[in-house]
Amino acid sequence: MPMNRPAAAALAASLCLLTAACGSSSDDAASDKTAETAASRTGYPVTLDNCGVKETFEKAPSRVVVMNGASVAEVSTLLALGLDDRIVANEQSYGRSEVPGRAAAIKKLPTGNVKLNDAYDIPREAMLGLRPDLVLSTTSYGFDQKNGFATRDQLEEVGANTYVSPQGCRQDTSEMTIADSYQLLRDMGKVFGVGDKAEKLIAASEKNIAAVTEKVKEKKKPKVMVLFSNMSMGGNDFSSVVAKGIYNDILARAGGSNAFENASKTSFADLSKEKVAATDVDALVVIGYNDPNPAAYARKLLKEFPQWPAAKNNTYVTLSDSMYLGPSNDVAVQKIAEMLHPDAL
Template identity: 60%
Template sequence: MKIKRTVLVAVGALCLATTAACATPTTAAEPDARAGTGYPVTITNCGKDYTFTKAPSRVVVMNGGSVAEVSALLELGLGDKIVANAQSYGDSEVPGRVDAIKKLPTGDIKLNDMMDIPREAMIGLAPDFVISTYDGGFRAEAGFATREDLAQIGANTYAPQSACGEVGTVSHKPTIEDSYAMLRDLGKIFGVGDKAEKIIATSKDRIAAVEKKVAGAPEQKAMLIIPGMAMGGEFSSVGGNGIWNDIMAKAGVVNTFAGATKDMFASLSKEQVAKADVEALIVVNYQSPDSDADAKALFKEFPQWDAAKNNRYVVLSDSIYLGPSNHVAVEDIAKAFHPDVF
């Protein structure tokens, strides 16, 4: 049993829940009521203080394999502030999100080997605010403009607090609160803090409604896998410790492989996967031509899974990661794996 959102149903649900989701994504945000007197504002990011005397107007969004940052800006109605965006994913549970990202300017930048913006090109964009998906996006040794480089041309810099620290390290247990923290930071920086709080409140309400419904339902054991992102083996992109564990828990699901590694992804053998108790499957679409076929292929390979016997899976994309749409993933997972309570 697979849950698939139709555009009309998804748009209707989002419109009822929040006006932000139904606004044109690239429309300028309504300024916070305190914007005229709220500046300067100072935020602490990755251990340093950054002061903003006004809302940024020339924003550059680096790639880093994320869409959390650009999606958050669009959710806040700040698309017109972006002069160059390097983020894209190609799929989304949020109606209109993919097209909205495609319409953003790219700055006509020739990206480097990491598909990101190199130092000289970044400086040439003359930004006043640069967002990286992680603190390593400002490393000189990787060919990027450093925070110091950008400060010299008058640009403040930001990475989500959950992505601060050494490259490749996980400093804490990721949760949906990390997505809310990013929205709050950006709301404060751009003078739209009230709008950020409304988006967060709506998300919390929708998640709370799901948690109430699944509270008495038997917990499902699920495997999360990103078939198109194998990093060294067929089962090297199995979800280990990521924000998805919190998302799954709120939907009445537990990650079968949460204890298999301390890292974000578990690299497993076929034997480990075959022996696992998999009652449900979460397939994360990453540049896959047919995610349904990916699920069916796994069920054919592991027919002993309860998930295979019951054809129990759901396909997700950007909502399972850090970003403004985690409540959508909670809803879709819960509806797919606990349909009797909806």
């Protein structure tokens, strides 16, 4: 007959009293030493302070759920670290990538057959039904009960750790930099016990970016317009124009500057056509988010604003995941630098 946990604990205590084999200080010391040795060997437990919440991992997660968050940062990071087999449900996709094979690899990942909510993300009951042991969210929005999501406390109750990506705690990514991409890589390296691989990826990216930046450092910094193709986020004609965030860090490393950096205090500016027309734009960076032909959108803009230097010189590049938080920012730096300063590269 199976015993409940209190009964089993009581029986164990009784046996210890009768046999005198369970309580010696030497055995306790040996047990502690064994535990310390095992922890040292495996690297666990791992504790992260994430948005003011301490998350402790006793072992590498094996049932990971990646929330949408209009991002590919988290799923791309897991793929870069070779952790695709740990994902039981992924809702992130840009439909394309600068990294060969990544878009196809993301497409092959399981989705958990979840019916998404109006925010195109995983509602509470569906999330709990996936039985995750780690849930990744781009911002704290993904754990907000008001929006119908499972909270971090609710997920902890079912044995799931949670993680909000860098700069996502306040749901404000306007101060994000490339360093945050490295932090995401580093944190996932620790969580999954692949820290060495994470550090190698970071070192390679830093080396690539430094090499490009050195070549363009004496060059004039053209004014660049960065925006998402065929996407509306506000009430004006141009509501997906980037103002601040990691995009500006990438532009600076590539020898450029954001033409609309002062147009908003947040990550995105909501601009009228008149404001856009009155601004000198030397080059375009169009980010394709599930858009099969962002180049067509770029050419349309150049035709619409023929007075831009960018239009006169046909200067544009289309990017996707490398321009966002994630493991491939060095690719964006390289491609933008090649567009802005072809003579230097």
